[in-house]
Amino acid sequence: MQNYFFSSLALSLASLFMYCVGRVYHVYWHRPKTLEEYLRKQGLQGTSYSPFHDELKQMAKSTEEARLEPASLDHRIVQRVMPLLQQMVHKYGKVCLSWIETRPRLIVADPELIKVVLADKDGHYVKPPSNPLIDLLQLGVSTLEGKKWAKRRKLITPAFHFAKLKGMIPAFSMSCRDLKDRLMELTDSQGSCEVDVATELQNLTADVISRSAFGSSFEEGKKIFELQKEQAVLVLEAYFSLYLPGFSLLPTKKNKRRYYLDQQIKSMIRQIIRRKEKAMQNGESCTDDLLGLLLQCRGAESDMTIEDVIEECKLFYFAGQETTANWLTWTMVVLSMHPEWQDKAREEVLQVCGDRIPDIDKINHLRIVSMILHEVMRLYPPVAALYRHTCKSTTLGGLSIPAGVDILLPTLLLHFDPKLWGNDAGEFRPERFANGVSNASKHQLAFYPFGWGPRICLGQNFSTIEAKMALAMILQNFNFQLSPAYVHAPYTVITLQPQHGAPMILRRVQPSRSL
Structure with a gap:
């Protein structure tokens, strides 16, 4: 009887260990890599997932390093405020892939697509999951x-x-x-x-x-x-x-x-x-x-x-x-x-x-x-970026986006985009708004200071x-x-x-x- 008990206990512990290993493998490797493969097959470029690469820490570090540089007395502030995002959009395009721990995150800097996300009334895009410390x-x-x-x-x-x-x-x-x-x-x-x-x-x-x-x-x-x-x-x-x-x-x-x-x-x-x-x-x-x-x-x-x-x-x-x-x-x-x-x-x-x-x-x-x-x-702008999260599968600009993907909308990048505001996008020119907000840029949806x-x-x-x-x-x-x-x-x-x-x-x- 005693041998049976220890054998059962050993089997239970082994099963629990294998389950934990399986969960860790699924959460920290299989699921992220499966999502990455699915998104990359649709032509998305960006950083690759790695369980040992913390993109949030990299973002914080790049921002801190940018702050140490002497700031010039002008309005070209993007490199100081969000240097990593600027580099990624420049390198991979206005819709690109990054990672928040095990979650894929799409950086969306296209005004038409930002409108689609912000105009959502069907609950496809919700606020990203947070932790109790942020909720305070x-x-x-x-x-x-x-x-x-x-x-x-x-x-x-x-x-x-x-x-x-x-x-x-x-x-x-x-x-x-x-x-x-x-x-x-x-x-x-x-x-x-x-x-x-x-x-x-x-x-x-x-x-x-x-x-x-x-x-x-x-x-x-x-x-x-x-x-x-x-x-x-x-x-x-x-x-x-x-x-x-x-x-x-x-x-x-x-x-x-x-x-x-x-x-x-x-x-x-x-x-x-x-x-x-x-x-x-x-x-x-x-x-x-x-x-x-x-x-x-x-x-x-x-x-x-x-x-x-x-x-x-x-x-x-x-x-x-x-x-x-x-x-x-x-x-x-x-x-x-x-x-x-x-x-x-x-x-x-x-x-x-x-x-x-x-x-x-x-x-x-x-x-x-x-x-x-x-x-x-x-x-x-008071808020340099807006954040959303897909709680169900959806489409965005022809892309099929599964549930569980974070969406980052870098409004600051939009406000400095020469294709939307002209080559003087980094200059102070109030006359842009002489005929109202909708006529200030080359795209009517390029200005989101209060969201949309x-x-x-x-x-x-x-x-x-x-x-x-x-x-x-x-x-x-x-x-x-x-x-x-x-x-x-x-x-x-x-x-x-x-x-x-x-x-x-x-x-x-x-x-x-x-x-």
Whole structure:
């Protein structure tokens, strides 16, 4: 009997060992190589799969090496921001093959094919699978799929209707005026000051969102933003690292910091929610902002939980603040590099708005300002690439794509493609947008700063109005130029931002022109 037991145990262990070996062979060799062969038979070129080659680490390394090089004061930033992707597209074509661990990834830099991916309504292309450490940044509507995404998107959309945004203008104006007053106080007897406008504009957008979207204080919102910025750095590190199942549960120093940040952010947002709920219970009108609308939906017929509301708040706090702050920062940097356009924009603002705070009607008449903001968004898009994943077999541009393939859409490469924008694609030329976005390039689908299709960014109008108002008020009151301390170093931490800030010298405009 004892011999039988040990024989059975040995056989079971041998079977388990063979199963594990078979699984490892299938996951780390057979399946990837089978997919590679299938894709290459269709004419795709690119890197070959190897279980010992980590393309994410190679991408991170090439980007770090590019950042060490001195940056020239121009707008040709692709080599610095995504050097490996630029090299691959140049070498293998606008649709090429790369690898993320054991998953094949298609780099798609063709505008027609990007449209097909972003316009998908049948669920062929979804958000790529992530790990729990990446999910800590936010799990709002942008991460949802299927019916749950459609329902959540429908619930949130009314918060961004024009009538709602128009009602937020007073909050926008108050925040912009506070920024102007703060900068005025910093100026010396000569009417000038040196300041890092990146920091000031981050404070501005934090204040705008805190007031207009959540009805909370600036200091409260600022603290949440600071915690989320730190979380974003840790999330990006987790993205570029090999993730093994269960690693998120290990009490490493960085994991403990990630979960601590998440708990602090959620705790602060939960306090804001409780105050809002109490105000609504007391009969106060609190449904004009995003949080009020979310809570109203939750109290009606939605299955949205408080945790869902918190995740939506995390998304809007991060995406709303980062996008607009960086957009305005790059705009001031670019206008400092091109003072003739700064003068044109100021002249238009003073002609349209005079010395008054711009209202929504005046903002809509700022044609040159709009052209400048669009061109800056082309050269310095907030997100350099978009990501999708095939959850079922599909076709793309005549290619048969199996399930389980990642899709990378490098929008930054599109924005600098000479075939789409001309040989001056790397130059600042706002006049491209004189006849609107659709006529700015040689291809109507070459400009995707806010995405496209059913998942286009809900907050784009919010961000655009905020950016126009803030830029108009800055132009009304200040001339600005780059400080000698400024280093032109665009880099990505989720969003595209200046690595060393944006120190500038601001000078008050003539008193007759100021607010």
